[in-house]
Amino acid sequence: MIRFENVGKDFRKNRVLDSVHLAVELGERIALIGSNGAGKTTLIRCLLGEYTHQGTVTIDGKEPRSERTQVLGKVGFVPQLPPPLKMPVGQLVSFAAAVCRTDAGRIHAVARRLGLDVEPILARPFNRLSGGMKQKLLIAIALGRDAQVLVMDEPAANLDPEARHIFFALLAERLEKTTMIISSHRLDEVAPLVNRVVEMDMGKIVLDDRVAEESKLSALFQVRLTLARADVAIARTLVAWQFADRADGIEWHGQVSGPDRLRFIGMVSRYVGLLSRIEMKEVDPAVVLQ
Amino acid sequence: MNSLLLTARLDIVESLRARWFMLYSLVFGGIVALLFAFGLTESRVLGFIGLSRLLVTYIQLTMAILPVFVLITTVRSVAGDREAGVFEYLLSLPVSLSAWFWGKIIGRYVTIFLPVFVAMFGAVLWAMFKAIEVPWAMFFYYTGLLAAMAWCFLGIGMLISTLARSTDVAQGAAFMVWLSMLLFLDLILLGVMIQGRVAPEVAVAIALLNPLQVFRTASLAMFDPQLIVLGPSAYVILDLFGSAGYRVYALLYPVAIGSLAALTGYLTFRRSDLP
Numbered sequence: 001m002i003r004f005e006n007v008g009k010d011f012r013k014n015r016v017l018d019s020v021h022l023a024v025e026l027g028e029r030i031a032l033i034g035s036n037g038a039g040k041t042t043l044i045r046c047l048l049g050e051y052t053h054q055g056t057v058t059i060d061g062k063e064p065r066s067e068r069t070q071v072l073g074k075v076g077f078v079p080q081l082p083p084p085l086k087m088p089v090g091q092l093v094s095f096a097a098a099v100c101r102t103d104a105g106r107i108h109a110v111a112r113r114l115g116l117d118v119e120p121i122l123a124r125p126f127n128r129l130s131g132g133m134k135q136k137l138l139i140a141i142a143l144g145r146d147a148q149v150l151v152m153d154e155p156a157a158n159l160d161p162e163a164r165h166i167f168f169a170l171l172a173e174r175l176e177k178t179t180m181i182i183s184s185h186r187l188d189e190v191a192p193l194v195n196r197v198v199e200m201d202m203g204k205i206v207l208d209d210r211v212a213e214e215s216k217l218s219a220l221f222q223v224r225l226t227l228a229r230a231d232v233a234i235a236r237t238l239v240a241w242q243f244a245d246r247a248d249g250i251e252w253h254g255q256v257s258g259p260d261r262l263r264f265i266g267m268v269s270r271y272v273g274l275l276s277r278i279e280m281k282e283v284d285p286a287v288v289l290q
Numbered sequence: 291m292n293s294l295l296l297t298a299r300l301d302i303v304e305s306l307r308a309r310w311f312m313l314y315s316l317v318f319g320g321i322v323a324l325l326f327a328f329g330l331t332e333s334r335v336l337g338f339i340g341l342s343r344l345l346v347t348y349i350q351l352t353m354a355i356l357p358v359f360v361l362i363t364t365v366r367s368v369a370g371d372r373e374a375g376v377f378e379y380l381l382s383l384p385v386s387l388s389a390w391f392w393g394k395i396i397g398r399y400v401t402i403f404l405p406v407f408v409a410m411f412g413a414v415l416w417a418m419f420k421a422i423e424v425p426w427a428m429f430f431y432y433t434g435l436l437a438a439m440a441w442c443f444l445g446i447g448m449l450i451s452t453l454a455r456s457t458d459v460a461q462g463a464a465f466m467v468w469l470s471m472l473l474f475l476d477l478i479l480l481g482v483m484i485q486g487r488v489a490p491e492v493a494v495a496i497a498l499l500n501p502l503q504v505f506r507t508a509s510l511a512m513f514d515p516q517l518i519v520l521g522p523s524a525y526v527i528l529d530l531f532g533s534a535g536y537r538v539y540a541l542l543y544p545v546a547i548g549s550l551a552a553l554t555g556y557l558t559f560r561r562s563d564l565p
Contacts, residue, residue, distance in 0.1 A: 045378070
């Protein structure tokens with residue numbers, strides 16, 4: 001579906017992409033990882049037809065640069081940093097809906113599922129929204145249409161745990177008919193979301209590997225934590241994960257999305273000396289989220 | 291609505307919320323208000339009194355301010371948007387590059403021309419309300435002149451924004467372009483001619499190629515058809531174009547310059563990296 005063939009890119013004398021070959025099929029979910037300057041953003045911009053380059057990039061045999069409207073009509077993009085747009089939210093949504101030939105109502109519906117009610121903020125300038133609201137709106141614009149390719153740069157970075165879970169569930173609904181490329185600095189942020197990992201370094205692909213899929217994207221875990229003693233630092237972190245204190249800071253209950261397990265365990269490992277007991281049990285998300 | 295009009299509308303909405311637009315509108319609205327407040331309609335210069343006196347002063351002031359304003363605000367916002375990631379996001383949407391570029395120019399043109407025109411039209415409405423005679427021929431010609439000037443410098447601004455990769459470079463280049471045009475206004479050229487370094491024909495040709503000078507001369511031609519204030523160079527201009535011919539040239543030439551610059555900008559934009 002997506003083909004990068006001998007793709008190269010130079011910025012003055014710096015070679016930022018060097019003979020990249022990559023083939024991505026429908027339904028694949030790729031984690032594009034690498035340190036700063038590895039070439040991830042450049043590769044994404046070539047895929048979006050925003051950069052001129054050597055070699056060829058095609059989506060379903062069409063070049064994103066020369067056949068922009070047909071190709072980009074199938075691609076949903078979520079940037080890492082929201083653009084500082086001054087236009088009202090309603091204007092942005094209606095512009096995106098019109099050029100993507102979708103219904104603004106679909107974008108509103110996705111935003112609502114992510115916990116963002118668009119109606120009351122239609123007249124508010126986009127740049128005045130909070131970081132989380134901006135991210136939810138950009139995700140809603142990308143998912144509120146029939147995109148066959150989703151390109152996302154740290155898409156869940158600004159989302160609260162509940163919105164992250166719904167975002168993962170939204171992605172899960174599209175697994176069969178959508179190709180996803182998720183860019184991140186860290187594999188643990190995106191590993192549970194993907195079934196293939198592509199690592200870049202110095203403009204080259206240095207690793208291309210498969211990931212075992214045991215858990216569903218929409219999975220949800222009931223978590224119970226018991227601490228040896230109450231502690232302010234872990235309490236603050238658990239509250240941020242929307243955990244409830246059940247016994248004077250000793251007993252904590254909450255839910256963690258399947259794809260967030262690794263992040264959660266990584267967080268908890270920082271306080272391992274305080275942990276007496278941890279229990280994770282998969283539950284039915286439809287029942288729990290009601 | 292097609293992508294061109296959608297992009298134009300988007301740019302207008304974005305500009306209306308920008309600080310530069312508020313300042314820009316305030317400056318031109320303020321000029322007209324101040325000219326009325328200082329009783330310019332009652333003063334007399336070269337036999338001109340009433341609204342024609344105000345329009346002559348307004349067009350002279352606009353000619354000094356508008357080019358640099360249009361150049362700097364265009365390059366700042368276009369190059370600034372690119373640096374801030376606005377292009378990266380909006381150009382990931384399925385909009386053709388031609389619709390994006392020309393839509394942006396149309397939107398920007400509306401936002402830079404409208405305040406200048408509205409200020410002048412406001413002066414006309416006020417004159418009508420105060421029963422001051424309105425010189426309609428002058429009003430329509432000056433409207434055309436302002437429209438041509440706005441288009442000319444917008445085109446140049448878009449070209450600079452496309453060529454320069456950062457806001458600082460774009461802003462510096464825009465300022466240099468404006469300064470060069472300013473340096474080649476007639477007084478400096480006359481000085482050069484007096485020193486005998488340049489043939490008079492070359493100096494007049496440079497003046498006729500400089501959009502700033504073309505506007506200046508055209509606005510003078512409205513109240514001084516023989517261009518007496520220009521001295522001997524007036525003979526060359528009037529021999530070459532005639533009085534009416536020069537006024538037409540002053541409208542068409544800047545439009546051609548602006549269009550050429552915008553077209554070059556578009557062709558460069560199509561072939562270069564977008565964000």
